[in-house]
Amino acid sequence: MRITVKLIGGLAHRFGAGEREQEVPPGTTAGDLLAALGISDPRTVLTTRNGWGIAPDEEVAEGDRILVSPPFSGG
Amino acid sequence: MHGWTGQILRVDLTTRTWRRETFTEEWALTWIGGRGFAVKILYDELRPGIDPLAPENKLVVAVGPISGISAPNTGKTVVAAKSPLTGGYGDGNLGTRVTEKLRKAGFDALIVEGRAERPTLLYIDDTTVEFLPADEIWGKGTYETNDWIYARYGKGAGVLNIGQAGENLVRYAVIRSMEGRAGGRPGMGAVMGSKLLKAIVVKGSQPIPQAFPAEMKALGRDDMRTVHALDQKAAWSKQGTTGVLPWCNEVAALPVDNFRRTHHPDAWRVDGERLAAATVAVYGCPNCTMQCGLAMLDTERRESELDYENMGLLGPNLGLFDITQVATLNYMCDDYGIDTISGGGVLGFYADAVERGAAPGDIRFGDFEGFRRVLTAIAQRDGEIGNTLAEGTLRAARAFGHNSEEYAMQCKGLEVSAYNCKFIPGMALAFGVSPIGAHHKESWIISYEIQQTPRESYGRDKAQKVVDLQRIRGGMFEAIISCRFPWVEIGWGLEHYPKYFNTITGRDWELEDFWPSADRIYALIKLFWLREFPDTNRRADYPPHAWFDPANADTEGPIAGRILEYDKYDELLQHYYDIRGYDDRGIPTRETLERLGLASEARVAEEYARLS
Numbered sequence: 001m002r003i004t005v006k007l008i009g010g011l012a013h014r015f016g017a018g019e020r021e022q023e024v025p026p027g028t029t030a031g032d033l034l035a036a037l038g039i040s041d042p043r044t045v046l047t048t049r050n051g052w053g054i055a056p057d058e059e060v061a062e063g064d065r066i067l068v069s070p071p072f073s074g075g
Numbered sequence: 076m077h078g079w080t081g082q083i084l085r086v087d088l089t090t091r092t093w094r095r096e097t098f099t100e101e102w103a104l105t106w107i108g109g110r111g112f113a114v115k116i117l118y119d120e121l122r123p124g125i126d127p128l129a130p131e132n133k134l135v136v137a138v139g140p141i142s143g144i145s146a147p148n149t150g151k152t153v154v155a156a157k158s159p160l161t162g163g164y165g166d167g168n169l170g171t172r173v174t175e176k177l178r179k180a181g182f183d184a185l186i187v188e189g190r191a192e193r194p195t196l197l198y199i200d201d202t203t204v205e206f207l208p209a210d211e212i213w214g215k216g217t218y219e220t221n222d223w224i225y226a227r228y229g230k231g232a233g234v235l236n237i238g239q240a241g242e243n244l245v246r247y248a249v250i251r252s253m254e255g256r257a258g259g260r261p262g263m264g265a266v267m268g269s270k271l272l273k274a275i276v277v278k279g280s281q282p283i284p285q286a287f288p289a290e291m292k293a294l295g296r297d298d299m300r301t302v303h304a305l306d307q308k309a310a311w312s313k314q315g316t317t318g319v320l321p322w323c324n325e326v327a328a329l330p331v332d333n334f335r336r337t338h339h340p341d342a343w344r345v346d347g348e349r350l351a352a353a354t355v356a357v358y359g360c361p362n363c364t365m366q367c368g369l370a371m372l373d374t375e376r377r378e379s380e381l382d383y384e385n386m387g388l389l390g391p392n393l394g395l396f397d398i399t400q401v402a403t404l405n406y407m408c409d410d411y412g413i414d415t416i417s418g419g420g421v422l423g424f425y426a427d428a429v430e431r432g433a434a435p436g437d438i439r440f441g442d443f444e445g446f447r448r449v450l451t452a453i454a455q456r457d458g459e460i461g462n463t464l465a466e467g468t469l470r471a472a473r474a475f476g477h478n479s480e481e482y483a484m485q486c487k488g489l490e491v492s493a494y495n496c497k498f499i500p501g502m503a504l505a506f507g508v509s510p511i512g513a514h515h516k517e518s519w520i521i522s523y524e525i526q527q528t529p530r531e532s533y534g535r536d537k538a539q540k541v542v543d544l545q546r547i548r549g550g551m552f553e554a555i556i557s558c559r560f561p562w563v564e565i566g567w568g569l570e571h572y573p574k575y576f577n578t579i580t581g582r583d584w585e586l587e588d589f590w591p592s593a594d595r596i597y598a599l600i601k602l603f604w605l606r607e608f609p610d611t612n613r614r615a616d617y618p619p620h621a622w623f624d625p626a627n628a629d630t631e632g633p634i635a636g637r638i639l640e641y642d643k644y645d646e647l648l649q650h651y652y653d654i655r656g657y658d659d660r661g662i663p664t665r666e667t668l669e670r671l672g673l674a675s676e677a678r679v680a681e682e683y684a685r686l687s
Contacts, residue, residue: 006321008318008321008322008346008347008348009318009319009321009322010309010310010311010312010313010314010318011310011312012314012348013310013313013314013351014310017348034616037621043568044528046322046522046525047526048322048325048326048525048526050633051325051326051327051338051634052326052530052631052633053525053526053527053528053530062566062570067321067325068321069091069318069319069321069322070309070311070318070564071522071563071564071566072316072318072319072519072522072563073519073548073559073560073563073564074316074319074383074492074515074516074519074559074565075316075317075319075382075383075384075387075492075493075515075560
């Protein structure tokens with residue numbers, strides 16, 4: 001299935017900017033996506049699916065848009 | 076005493092006199108410093124009901140026990156007074172060399188009283204205070220003023236100054252320093268202006284009293300290196316706070332068109348990646364390890380320092396998506412000495428009111444030139460619109476009428492920071508119960524709420540988290556004083572701060588030992604407001620009506636059809652009051668006040684209002 005992944009903030013400078021569409025097998029979790037990016041500890045980032053928070057053990061679905069952000073404490 | 080100089084400098088601009096006053100170690104340990112010192116002084120010394128722009132108001136400049144020490148991000152100072160914008164307690168912090176210099180001149184706080192006869196520059200050093208003419212820079216912007224001061228006192232001097240907005244008593248004028256730093260959103264710049272005080276210059280050379288100076292020097296040096304290394308790894312400083320903009324856009328929390336919308340397809344044009352690509356210089360506060368002042372060139376080729384708040388509120392909130400135009404409005408705010416959050420909030424509200432037929436004018440969202448003209452009119456209080464908008468969103472709404480108060484995006488009179496909480500209950504609560512009005516610095520619960528809780532929940536856990544964050548951010552960090560950025564952004568643990576505090580003061584405090592002081596500070600701020608507004612009720616802790624209006628719900632996107640609900644918000648607010656030990660008006664009970672050691676302050680409050 002195809003999903004879209006976008007990294008923002010400092011992560012864009014570490015792992016590359018821009019949105020990327022990618023094919024993932026069914027059963028892929030948010031944690032799996034992060035691990036594939038080299039982010040071993042999901043607690044160190046904010047991850048959303050279609051604008052809502054997603055837990056590391058939740059599976060992604062066809063057409064999902066996943067955004068991964070470093071932690072922030074405000075502007 | 077170690078950790079504090081034990082001295083306060085009191086200056087009277089009317090009589091052109093000054094004196095040193097002392098405080099005890101017990102007083103220092105009770106109020107810590109910064110915001111704690113400020114609210115205690117203002118509560119004790121200000122008569123309720125005074126005009127905040129009259130000579131009777133006092134400006135407090137206060138530092139904390141770890142201020143100015145060479146350790147990560149300890150370069151901040153608190154400025155406080157009765158707010159001309161809200162009528163309640165107002166304060167803010169800013170990075171400035173005043174932090175270190177005031178301590179080295181021998182003071183932990185400065186109290187400025189009265190009103191000068193003519194524009195004045197207040198000069199302070201180890202041995203003297205001088206009241207110098209400032210006619211030459213009166214009427215000048217903050218950049219030119221800063222240059223003028225640097226040319227005379229050197230770049231190493233501590234400087235606080237105001238621009239034309241402060242001089243003209245714009246109620247959300249800020250105090251500025253080091254060209255790019257600003258603080259005191261609720262009109263601290265206007266308080267300076269009302270006193271004809273253009274600038275404060277501080278030089279000091281004495282050692283800061285510390286229990287273990289050699290150990291602190293080594294600890295600070297090592298930790299500065301470590302945090303620098305962490306930041307490089309995290310790459311945070313490449314975008315600074317503007318990295319959060321695409322996240323807000325994604326989760327439907329971005330203010331667009333006076334908070335009418337929560338996201339926009341063009342938001343990427345004003346995000347952190349665009350700023351990083353355009354950055355020409357990076358600035359920070361003294362002792363900063365993670366500089367957030369990313370400067371780019373504006374439409375006039377001037378350096379303009381952008382962060383998330385000004386990017387959001389002077390950009391999408393005004394329907395502007397050209398980053399150089401945002402930079403221009405930001406430069407203008409900085410030069411006039413206008414708070415960029417309130418400035419963006421007021422401009423957005425005005426465009427909204429015009430569009431809805433509630434206010435005169437032809438401004439529209441996206442009208443860059445129009446916003447430039449209005450911003451200049453505000454700073455100069457030029458014409459009816461300039462004058463009305465210089466009063467802030469709430470007063471302007473009351474002047475415009477036509478129910479415009481319903482979409483005036485403010486709490487307690489202070490404009491909302493750049494987080495659109497149409498469907499983010501915990502963050503809406505954080506704005507509602509912020510002790511200076513709607514400011515994000517007290518309890519930025521939004522990322523925790525989106526990531527770790529059911530967004531739609533109004534549960535007690537969210538109220539508890541707001542309290543927990545208030546204790547850390549609005550309590551400890553505002554009192555000791557330190558910038559919060561290393562903590563969350565790069566994971567610099569909170570355990571480091573008691574370590575600095577103990578090494579400097581010789582105490583043996585754990586992190587939890589700060590919470591009673593934090594709660595005491597919040598409770599006394601509440602009493603300050605109560606004396607000013609004795610008939611207050613819980614409605615004062617409600618966020619703007621627009622976040623509850625079903626007609627204002629998004630029609631598409633992540634939160635389509637969702638909006639806050641009044642009855643559920645009220646339950647969430649009650650959880651907050653219960654945790655805090657406040658009554659159903661949101662006022663600390665007598666029992667709570669006594670537990671926090673505020674019995675005498677409670678008796679004073681009871682002369683003006685009822686306590687439960």
